[in-house]
Amino acid sequence: MVEATLMAISLMWFPVGLLLMGKGEAKGTGALTCMVGALVLVSAVIQAAVFKDPWIAALLFAYGLFYCTVGYTLYSGVPGTTMGNASFTLIPISIIYVILALTGGPVLAGGKQLIAKSNFLALACAGYTVLYIMVWLNGYGKFSGKALGASLIIWTIVGLWIPAFWLLAAGKLPF
Secondary structure, eight states: OHHHHHHHHHHHHHHHHHHHTTOSOHHHHHHHHHHHHHHHHHHHHHHHHTSOOHHHHHHHHHHHHHHHHHHHHHHHOOOTHHHHHHHHHHHHHHHHHHHHHHHOOOBOGGGOBSSOOOHHHHHHHHHHHHHHHHHHHHHTTOSOHHHHHHHHHHHHIIIIIHHHHHHHHHSSOOO
């Protein structure tokens, strides 16, 4: 499920990146982004309910809501501060995910650990944190849209395609 969700998210990141670099138009990209956001929200519910994985589900849920906000911002033309403010809230969430992915969650009674250590997830969430800082600053006119667009395209490959295809081919994250 996570693999398909990561690939679906790339259908939003890449076009938004191109739009920020001056290729594309806002309404169509916004509509696509809303659809991806809705799909990510559904994926979060499935991840929690079917796969009993609240750790990844919570991250997908927060990101899915943000993608819907980005989509609405692009589609409707409301000020970029809307997207910037939503992005700002994801910065501490992503930082906490980096820390917990690096250290693993606490060990519970009986030796059970709900959150396994994952260096790759920590790297991905660190990259997402940087992207969210860029989006926040861009929403307030303090960061170049072209630089953000290029970053989104690069992180589509590093943060979405590499883990999605690695999970499909090897059944685990790269490292």
